[in-house]
Amino acid sequence: MSSPLLRLEAVSRSYGARHAVDEVSLDLHSGARHAIIGPNGAGKSTLLHLIAGSLRPTGGRIHYAGHDIGRWPAHRRARAGIARTWQHPALARPLTAVQNVLLAVPGQRLTAIRPQPRAVAAAHTALAQVGLTELAERTAAQLAYGDQRRLDIAVALAAQPRLLLLDEPSAGLATSEVTRLAGLIRTLPADIAVLLVDHNLDFVSAVANTVTVLHHGQHITTGTPTEIRDHPDVRRVYLGTDTPTSPTPDSRATTAAVGTPVLRVRNLQAGYTGAPVLTDITLDVPAGQVTAVVGRNGAGKTTLINTIAGLHPAQPGTEILLHGQPLTGYDARRRARAGLGTVPQGRRLFAGLTVEEHLTLPRPHPTRSKTVDTRHVLDLFPALAQRRHHQPHQLSGGEQQMLALARALLAAPDALLLDEPSEGLAPAVVGQLATIITSLAATGTAVLLAEQNLALACQVAHDIAVLDRTRIVRHITTADIREDPAELHDPLTVPTTTPTPS
Amino acid sequence: MGGLVTPYTITALDGVAYGLLLFTIAAGLTLIVGVAGVFSMAHGTLYLAGAYLAWHLADGGWTGLALALAAAVVVGVLGGAGLAAAVRPLTDRPLDQVLATLGIAYIAADQFSAVFGAEPRSVDPPRAVAGSISLGDYQYPIYRLLFIAIGLAVVAALFWLVERSRVGAVVRAVVADPGMAAATGLRIGIVRTSVLAGGGALAVTAGVLGAPVIGPAPGVDTTILVYSLIVCVVGGLGSIRGALLAALGVGQILTLGVAIVPGAAAFILAAAMLAVLTVRHRTALPGRPS
Numbered sequence: 181m182s183s184p185l186l187r188l189e190a191v192s193r194s195y196g197a198r199h200a201v202d203e204v205s206l207d208l209h210s211g212a213r214h215a216i217i218g219p220n221g222a223g224k225s226t227l228l229h230l231i232a233g234s235l236r237p238t239g240g241r242i243h244y245a246g247h248d249i250g251r252w253p254a255h256r257r258a259r260a261g262i263a264r265t266w267q268h269p270a271l272a273r274p275l276t277a278v279q280n281v282l283l284a285v286p287g288q289r290l291t292a293i294r295p296q297p298r299a300v301a302a303a304h305t306a307l308a309q310v311g312l313t314e315l316a317e318r319t320a321a322q323l324a325y326g327d328q329r330r331l332d333i334a335v336a337l338a339a340q341p342r343l344l345l346l347d348e349p350s351a352g353l354a355t356s357e358v359t360r361l362a363g364l365i366r367t368l369p370a371d372i373a374v375l376l377v378d379h380n381l382d383f384v385s386a387v388a389n390t391v392t393v394l395h396h397g398q399h400i401t402t403g404t405p406t407e408i409r410d411h412p413d414v415r416r417v418y419l420g421t422d423t424p425t426s427p428t429p430d431s432r433a434t435t436a437a438v439g440t441p442v443l444r445v446r447n448l449q450a451g452y453t454g455a456p457v458l459t460d461i462t463l464d465v466p467a468g469q470v471t472a473v474v475g476r477n478g479a480g481k482t483t484l485i486n487t488i489a490g491l492h493p494a495q496p497g498t499e500i501l502l503h504g505q506p507l508t509g510y511d512a513r514r515r516a517r518a519g520l521g522t523v524p525q526g527r528r529l530f531a532g533l534t535v536e537e538h539l540t541l542p543r544p545h546p547t548r549s550k551t552v553d554t555r556h557v558l559d560l561f562p563a564l565a566q567r568r569h570h571q572p573h574q575l576s577g578g579e580q581q582m583l584a585l586a587r588a589l590l591a592a593p594d595a596l597l598l599d600e601p602s603e604g605l606a607p608a609v610v611g612q613l614a615t616i617i618t619s620l621a622a623t624g625t626a627v628l629l630a631e632q633n634l635a636l637a638c639q640v641a642h643d644i645a646v647l648d649r650t651r652i653v654r655h656i657t658t659a660d661i662r663e664d665p666a667e668l669h670d671p672l673t674v675p676t677t678t679p680t681p682s
Numbered sequence: 683m684g685g686l687v688t689p690y691t692i693t694a695l696d697g698v699a700y701g702l703l704l705f706t707i708a709a710g711l712t713l714i715v716g717v718a719g720v721f722s723m724a725h726g727t728l729y730l731a732g733a734y735l736a737w738h739l740a741d742g743g744w745t746g747l748a749l750a751l752a753a754a755v756v757v758g759v760l761g762g763a764g765l766a767a768a769v770r771p772l773t774d775r776p777l778d779q780v781l782a783t784l785g786i787a788y789i790a791a792d793q794f795s796a797v798f799g800a801e802p803r804s805v806d807p808p809r810a811v812a813g814s815i816s817l818g819d820y821q822y823p824i825y826r827l828l829f830i831a832i833g834l835a836v837v838a839a840l841f842w843l844v845e846r847s848r849v850g851a852v853v854r855a856v857v858a859d860p861g862m863a864a865a866t867g868l869r870i871g872i873v874r875t876s877v878l879a880g881g882g883a884l885a886v887t888a889g890v891l892g893a894p895v896i897g898p899a900p901g902v903d904t905t906i907l908v909y910s911l912i913v914c915v916v917g918g919l920g921s922i923r924g925a926l927l928a929a930l931g932v933g934q935i936l937t938l939g940v941a942i943v944p945g946a947a948a949f950i951l952a953a954a955m956l957a958v959l960t961v962r963h964r965t966a967l968p969g970r971p972s
Contacts, residue, residue, distance in 0.1 A: 491861050512864035522865045530858040537851035542866050591867050 185210050185245060185373050186231065186343055192239035192397075193226055200226040202397035203240065210342070212373045213365065215388035217381065217408075219632065223397035224377040225267065228345050231375070232264045233257040245342070259286070263341035267348050268453070269332040273321040277331050280320055281306050284338040306338040307331075310364055325455045326357035333364070344368070346376035350383045353455065355649065362386040381476065385409070396604075441466045442626035443488075443520075443595040446499035450480075450487045457483045459650045465595060465626040470617060472629045472637035475647030481630035482525045484647070485599040488628070489522040490515045502595060516542075521593025525600050525630075527584040529572035536568040538583055544592040552592035560616055561586050578609035585616065595626040602633040614639050638662075687818030693941045694934065699826050701933025702833025703895060706888040707906060708913035709840055709925050710881025716857045716920020718874040720769050721776060723784040726907030728761055728882050730794060732889015733898035737803045740893075744808050747890070754886040762882025766875040787903060795900050802899030825894055832891060836884075837926060844922045853877060857920040909936075912951070916958050928958075 186208040193201040201223040208214055216224045229235035231242060233254030242250045249257055263284075271280050281303040282288075288299050295303075307316050310330040315323060320331060329349060336344055349365075350358045358380060365374060365387045378384050384391060385405035393400040393414050400413050408414055441464035448461035457480045465471045473481055486492035488500055490512035500507045507515050516522070530538060544552050558565065561582040572580055581601055588596060598617070602610045610633065617640045621627050631637040637644055638658055646654040711725045732754050739750040765783060772778045806812060807825035814821040844850035855863045856873050864870050889898075896902060913932055917924030935954060939947040 489865050491865060512861060513867055513869060516865050516867040522862075524862065524865070528859055528862040530855040530862070532854055532858060533851055537848075537854075540848045540851055541855055541863075541868060587866060 182209070183246070184208055184243075185212075186375070187243040188227075188231075188240065189243070190240040191227070191230055191237050191242060193223075193230055193235060194238050199223075199397045201230065201237075201394075204394065204397070204399045205240075206392060206399075206402070208343070208373050208375060210373055211370045212375075212390065213388045214373070214375050214390045214392065215384040216375070216377045216392045216394060217379070217384055218394035218400075222394040224394055225347055226397075227394070228264065228347050228375070228377055231257075231343075232262060232345055258339065261340070261342035262345065263336035263339045263343070264345035265329075265332045265336050265347055265349060267351065269320075269325075269328040271320040271328060271331060271335070274319055276317050276319050277307060277312055277323065277334075278303050278316040280331060281334050281338045284335045286339060303338055306334040309337055309368075310334045311360070325453055326353050326361075329353060329357075330361070330364070337368075341372060344372055344374045346374065346378075348378055349376060350378050350380040351455075358383050359386075379476070442503060443628060444499075444501040444504075445488060446501070448484070448487060448498045448500070449495040450483050450492055450498070451495065452483075456650055458487070461652055463628070463645060463652070465628050467594070467626050468621050468624050469643075470621050470627040470629055470641045472631055472641035472644045473647055473652075474631055474634055474637050474644055479647040480650055481632075481647055482599055485522070485524065485597045485628070485630050489520060489524070489597055491522070491524065516591060516593075519592075519594035521588035521591055521596045523581075523584045523588050523596070523598045523601060525603070527572075527580050529580060529583060529587075531572060534569050534571055535564055535575070535583055538587050539564075539590060542587055542591040544590075552590060554590060557586055557589045560589075560619075577604045578606065578612075581605060581609075581613065589620070593625065595628065596620065598627060598629045598631075600630060600632060602631065602636050610636055687820060689820075690938065690941065692817070692820050692822065693938050695822070695830075696826070697934040697937035698930065699830050699833065699895065699933070700937055701930035702830060702837065703888060703892045704909055704913055704932055705926050705929035706833060706836050706891075707885050708910035708917075708929055709836075709922055710884035711910045712914040712917060712920055712922070712925045713844075713853065713877050714881045715914055717853055717877040718766070719776065720765070720783070720878065721780050721911075722765060722878070722881075723780055723907060724761075724765060724787040724790065725881075725885055725910055726903035726905070727787045727790045728758060728885035729889040729892070729906045730898055730903040731757060731761070731790070732886035732891075733805065733893040733896070733902065734794060734798050734803075734889075735886070736890040736893035737798070737805045737898050740805055742806060742809045742812075744810070747808050750890045751887060754890045755883050758883030758886035759879045760882075761886065762879035763875060765882065766878040787907070791900065791903055794898075794903075798898065800900055802897060804897050805893035807894040829891060829895065840922055854920075912955060916955055918962070931958075 184207040186206070188204055188206040190203040190205055191201060192199060192203050204223075204227060206214075216227060218224055226235060230237050233249070233252055233256070237250055240250075241248055244257070244260065244262065247260070249260070252260075272283065275283075278300070282295050282299060285299045285302045288296065304313065304316065307313055310333050312327060312330055312334060315327060320328060323331060333346070333349070346365075349361055353361060362383055365376070368374065374387075376384075376387065388405060390402060391405050391408045392402040393408060393411075401408065401411050403411065443463075443465040445461060445463040448458055449456065450458045461484060463471065463473075473484060475481055483492055487494045487498070490507070490510060494500070494508060498508055502515075502518050502520060505518060507518060507520070510518065530541075539554075539558070563579050564582055564586060567575060567579060572583070575583065585601070601613055601617075605613065614636055617627060617629065621640075629637065629641060638661060641658050643655065643657045644661065645652045707725070707729055711722060714720055714722055714725070735753055735757065736747075736750045739753065740746045765786070768786065769779045769782055772782060811824045811828050814823050815827075816822075844853060852863075852868055852873060855866070855868060856870055860870055896906070909932060913925055913928040916931070917926070917928035931954065932951065935947060935951045939950045943950065
């Protein structure tokens with residue numbers, strides 16, 4: 181086999197003590213269709229940045245077409261034939277589609293008043309490749325989101341790349357658009373190597389011949405989509421467990437008195453830049469119960485939590501009720517005041533504030549009947565007591581999570597939203613977290629938990645809603661899962677179905 | 683003692699006074715930008731309003747100064763709250779806010795000229811502190827020393843307020859993550875308006891106290907605005923500590939710099955700014971959590 185077009189040798193990128201990419205090695209030959217997958221924070225986008233030159237590696241070598249390009253600036257790499265698209269389309273919105281593509285056609289003179297006919301022809305060829313010929317004279321701003329993504333790819337193709345880097349090309353696209361995009365990538369000229377990062381595993385297995393799995397910046401495995409699907413390590417990192425069959429018996433499932441729901445969500449819809457992320461979500465969380473929302477990466481779990489908390493706008497028709505009081509028109513503060521507590525993804529602690537200062541911020545609103553005993557809350561988190569004068573970046577992941585929890589609890593919430601609390605935590609700390617969540621519910625708090633870690637979800641939740649492709653596809657009690665583990669296994673395992681062209 | 687007192691240390695002392703004055707003005711602006719996200723182009727105007735207030739009310743005694751200070755707090759709070767109300771419809775439109783506050787600054791400058799005249803006014807400090815004392819072989823104005831003392835007190839009070847009190851924790855939480863601060867139950871809107879009002883009060887008060895140092899005259903508002911913006915940007919938006927260091931640095935360059943290399947001080951200021959911004963950018967990047 182000829183020498184690879186792109187070779188990564190133990191490439192690393194660290195931010196302080198954190199390794200975003202940790203000694204990843206990879207070979208990519210001409211004509212390859214290679215995908216990189218992995219949970220959030222696995223280092224996928226960072227790896228693309230390292231290859232495109234928008235970030236410099238802190239270790240290792242990057243060889244491209246026989247050159248060591250590790251120290252080349254991004255524009256030099258682009259001229260050498262490395263083209264990329266961005267997670268969100270980076271287009272000149274007032275310009276027409278063809279003008280956008282023209283910007284990228286190489287070999288033009290800057291001083292030319294009109295673009296050369298050759299360049300215009302090249303631009304139209306690139307547009308035809310992605311099927312946008314009819315929309316060539318529309319401005320980028322007028323294009324639908326899916327068309328903008330295709331235009332972004334046309335811009336990359338117009339530079340006549342040898343290596344095409346695609347960052348989450350299927351994000352925000354409808355199923356039919358994803359199918360078209362897969363077809364487009366498969367039919368790209370055979371001498372172009374494609375390296376793509378994506379969360380949509382069906383899309384990945386439709387497009388890629390080779391798949392690499394990253395986790396916490398480390399290379400887990402590389403293989404064909406089929407090999408990846410059956411690889412036990414992949415299931416483990418992607419779902420936090422290999423099978424959801426070993427939940428510990430839930431002591432309180434029987435004691436919880438199921439009353440009227442505290443938190444009710446009706447017809448929740450939300451999206452980003454016009455692309456729907458959630459449609460028609462309906463959920464009830466009664467007092468004293470934990471409802472878990474599980475789903476693959478990119479299924480919309482975080483958007484759901486943020487939309488309920490008021491951190492992300494909901495679309496018309498959405499109804500969110502707390503104790504029967506509609507919250508939909510409220511901002512995040514009034515929702516918090518009404519009794520909604522939020523522990524967001526990534527914790528969102530306040531940089532520069534000490535632990536003690538974090539704990540002075542929340543105060544239960546005087547109009548609320550529920551009171552909170554500060555000392556009692558802090559007793560839940562003994563580790564924080566010794567860390568009172570530390571700032572978030574000096575805390576371990578577990579301590580950060582405890583602080584985020586304590587901050588939410590000090591406002592005495594009736595309903596608590598938890599987004600991926602186990603993210604980045606050691607197993608022992610996850611166990612501690614499970615105990616805390618269970619005891620919170622025992623005191624009557626309604627808990628909505630978005631989790632990727634299925635074992636944790638099964639351990640603490642009374643019922644589990646499965647989110648897939650913008651909607652809830654299944655809603656089951658944890659007791660049923662214990663009897664029939666396959667119930668959850670199907671919609672959650674790595675690549676479920678081969679995409680059916682629609 | 684004698685070895686310490688040279689023309690340069692005397693000039694450096696001037697620089698400290700100048701730096702503390704800039705800090706008092708710019709500390710408000712850096713919080714306004716950091717917390718409320720408003721690049722207030724009317725901040726220099728507030729200083730000038732304070733300086734004219736001092737000129738108008740000064741009677742050579744302590745009463746005039748006290749009256750002027752009381753009026754300054756009222757004018758500053760009202761001015762800041764007024765600015766907050768004016769830019770409220772323009773939330774999330776930073777350029778429109780800049781234009782709106784710039785317009786207010788122009789109108790105010792015009793009114794100042796119409797009311798107080800176009801010639802520079804000099805403001806005398808209260809008689810009790812109007813003289814000089816000798817430092818070694820040199821005579822140094824007492825008021826300037828007093829001003830340094832007041833400036834240091836302002837520094838200490840602001841540090842305590844922003845870095846030690848709950849109010850400061852609330853303000854810094856809003857700087858760090860407004861969305862999450864709201865979800866924690868904090869009133870973002872009131873915090874933002876209060877910071878504008880407090881910053882306004884600081885600027886007008888600085889105008890009253892600083893009038894004997896930088897007196898009221900047309901154009902002073904622009905000069906002060908430019909220097910405060912430099913202090914804010916170099917010190918980092920929303921950072922009191924950064925603003926203090928930057929203000930002291932700018933103060934030294936504008937006094938000691940002018941004394942050592944006359945004519946090149948503007949270039950030194952620009953070069954120092956670039957150097958600080960470059961170095962800070964480099965060092966800030968690697969450790970930044972993502």
